Amino acid sequence: MQPADGGIARYGVAVAVIAASVGLRLLFQPWLGTSVPYLQFFPAILLAAWYGGLGPGALATALGAILAVELFLPPAGLAVGGVGDWLSLSLFAGTGLGIAWINQRLRQAEAAQRAAAQLATTRAERLDAIINTTVDGIIVIGSGGKIEAFNRGAERLFGYPESEALGRNVNMLMPSPYHQQHDSYLQRYQNTRQATIIGTGREVSGRRRDGSVFPLHLSVGEMTIGGEQKFTGMLHDLSRRGQLENQLRVSEGRWRAIVDSAVDGIIVIDSHGLIEAFNPAAERLFGYAEREVMGQNVDMLMPAPYREEHDHYLSRYMATGRAKIIGIGREVTGRRQDGTTFPLHLSVGQISIGGEYKFTGIVHDLSSRVRVEEQLREQAALARLGEMAAVIAHEVKNPLAGIRGAMQVMGRRMPAGIDQEMTREIVKRIDSLDAMMKDMLVFARPPQPKRLPIDIAPLVAVTANLLREDAAMREVDVRIDGSSPPVSGDAEMLKMVFQNLLVNSVHAMNGRGTIRIEITPVNGACQIVFADTGPGIPLDIRAKIFAPFFTTKSRGTGLGLATAKRFIEAHEGRISIDCPPDGGTTIAVTLPLHQFSTGQQISQV
């Protein structure tokens, strides 16, 4: 039934069908006469109302009534007829109008239904369009995990056409182990209703038709259609994001590698001075691990008074913008974790990240440069000292010899008594002075070692035995362990070194305790460690212990260890001091091993 909006057509049809009814009646008039004058109009009214609704139905009814009265009632018409005629006319009109009205309602219901159907179709088409044009994949599965819908996005993502995906288990889109476990996930959810992914979303891995695996974000919704539980999965491809992240990672990795491998320390602080980055070189320089300093105030890396003032410097800079070190660089002092300080060159740059100021410090260790400078200074000083020593030796020892001799002669001539005793005392003092001069000379002008292959253990033993004869050594237990291939050394000089070390230890232990001497070959060298059970040496004193004329003894020239160091260094060896946490002092001497040429003998000590 077509919508019959055109009024003329609708009413025309009403008139036409009434006319047709009249024609049909006229054909049968000879047999019908005046009986059932309205009957032939009912099909016409029905037709008109069906086609045209209430109006044409009513028109057909009206026309039917008039024509019936005019043509088919007895000639007297209504006027002749009685109540029965009026009644039948009324019945006809009422029935005709009723038919028209019912048809009108039918038409309306039909139109509404049509509109509803149209709407439903539009909606379905729109949804279809959305589903199929969306970039994301949409997959609907049934409670058993079978794929019931698979949009174009999903086709693109996984490489399966819809036709191939429908009806198959969704786990084909998952890599192991999810591939195997998905059924049990689904089962568990249906049993326990405990959702791990439903209602939320998270990053998972997908498996393409070609077997490749890619990252995706999956959000799962649950729905019930026709009493059946279904799940809708929305899948967002993350492989592109993964690529970007990868690129970022590579780029970041490159920078990280540069920062990590830098020889100089790199430290980043925020505008409050809190450490945000601390590279491995900085770790080495300061002795702190990155995690120990992150978020800490950078002033922990500075000695007083900078430590106390750094916050103030920083806030002044933030307030005034006047840089004292930023953009420039200068030599400053750093403080290691163990409290020791060292010289460093610091250059500070300013950066702004996300509108926040940060400062990058590049820290270059100057201690080696300073150490070399110090060594050069020391060598120059020692060379000068050597020259001076020769002059002093003559200029001092010559008069000393005169004084001593004259004092001896004078003392001899004096009568026994206090005066004579004093002359002897004077001679003793002169001898002490002379001994000091000798020590100084040995230190200032050490002999060139006459190097021969030396078996170190017996040499140490001989030195220790010599000292054992000394009364001060009686209560000291000296133990010698280990051995080493022969070293290249001057036995006399090394004896002096060992003697100095032993005497120092004995003094440190107040003549009572144990000295362990351990001899071990280490990397082509021989290490001799002297460990005593004395009180140990404070760090500040340890730092100066090899310096000439440094002494903690009330009597002593402070040249013993300095000379030992010079002798060992003349052997291209090393000497170091340490105080282990469990007490005592250890001095480690390292001497190069002798490089044997054929037929050479070890010299006997």
Added chain:
Amino acid sequence: MTPVAAVGSLRVLIVEDEALIRWAVAETLTEAGHTVLEAPDAATALRVVNTSDPIDVVLLDFRLPDSDDLSLVERIRRQTPSSAIVMMTAFGTPQMRADAKKLGVHEVVGKPFDVGAVAELLAEACRSKASE
């Protein structure tokens, strides 16, 4: 005080610019019965060697105002080959000692020294020289 050993009287020449040393040694040796000649420098020493009676032993300072090497030792040895030589030094390197010994110096004494022991040292040097 070490008593001076009786090895007979020696003629000793002390060559030393430090007067105190000279005096102390001379006094000690004289007291022990030796004859002592003194020279404050190399020139005087050579003159004394040339003009005096034979000298048994020369006690020679290594460093003098007009001499600070071993050439003086050689000249003395040439002029008085029979004399023993003992040297004194405030600062002698092992090399210098070895060179001196090679030139026939009997002993090198480091300053300061015990004057009481000098007489014995000189006597020893003379004995050693005589046995050559």
